[in-house]
Amino acid sequence: MPRYMLQSLALILALMFSATSIADGTANQDERRMHAIRIIIGERIINATLEDTPSSRDFIAQLPLSIDLEDYSSTEKIAYLPRKLATTDAPSGVDPDIGDITYYAPWGNLAIFYRDFGYSRGLIKLGRITAGLEHLSYIGSKPVKIELAPVG
Known part of the structure; x- marks a missing residue:
C-alpha cells in the first residue's frame, strides 16, 4: 500500500478515535451534572x-x-x-x-x-x-x- 494511503488511513482512524473520546467525555460530563x-x-x-x-x-x-x-x-x-x-x-x-x-x-x-x-x-x-x-x-x-x- 502506498505511503500516502497509509498516512490517510492513520489520519482517518485517529479522527475516529478522537471523536469517540470526545463523545465519551461529553456523556461523562452529562452524568456528572x-x-x-x-x-x-x-x-x-x-x-x-x-x-x-x-x-x-x-x-x-x-x-x-x-x-x-x-x-x-x-x-x-x-x-x-x-x-x-x-x-x-x-x-x-x-x-x-x-x-x-x-x-x-x-x-x-x-x-x-x-x-x-x-x-x-x-x-x-x-x-x-x-x-x-x-x-x-x-x-x-x-x-x-x-x-x-x-x-x-
Missing part, C-alpha cells in the same frame, strides 16, 4: 437523580430533609418544603411523566408523580426516580427522609 439522591421511607429506599438546574440546586441545598409525603389526587405524593425554591430559567410548566420529581412553584411543594398527569403551568421538573417507584404505592401520609446518595 446529575445529582443522585435517595428517598427513605422506613426501610425502603427510592433512588433518583436530579438535573443540574437552579431549582434542583436550591432543592439540594435544603437536604437532608425529613418531611411527610402525602397522597394528592391518587396521582402524586406531595410535601411542603421549608422554603420556596428558586425558579430562575424554569419553563412555564411541564407535562410530567410517571416517576418525575417536580416542584409546584405556586404552592411551594414537592410533587412526585406515580401516575400519569397532564401539562401543568407552574410545575418544574427537578429530576426522576431511577429505582423504587413501587414504594410510593401507600395510602395516606408517611414520614420520609430525602438525602444526597452516598458516593461510591
Whole structure:
C-alpha cells in the first residue's frame, strides 16, 4: 500500500478515535451534572437523580430533609418544603411523566408523580426516580427522609 494511503488511513482512524473520546467525555460530563439522591421511607429506599438546574440546586441545598409525603389526587405524593425554591430559567410548566420529581412553584411543594398527569403551568421538573417507584404505592401520609446518595 502506498505511503500516502497509509498516512490517510492513520489520519482517518485517529479522527475516529478522537471523536469517540470526545463523545465519551461529553456523556461523562452529562452524568456528572446529575445529582443522585435517595428517598427513605422506613426501610425502603427510592433512588433518583436530579438535573443540574437552579431549582434542583436550591432543592439540594435544603437536604437532608425529613418531611411527610402525602397522597394528592391518587396521582402524586406531595410535601411542603421549608422554603420556596428558586425558579430562575424554569419553563412555564411541564407535562410530567410517571416517576418525575417536580416542584409546584405556586404552592411551594414537592410533587412526585406515580401516575400519569397532564401539562401543568407552574410545575418544574427537578429530576426522576431511577429505582423504587413501587414504594410510593401507600395510602395516606408517611414520614420520609430525602438525602444526597452516598458516593461510591
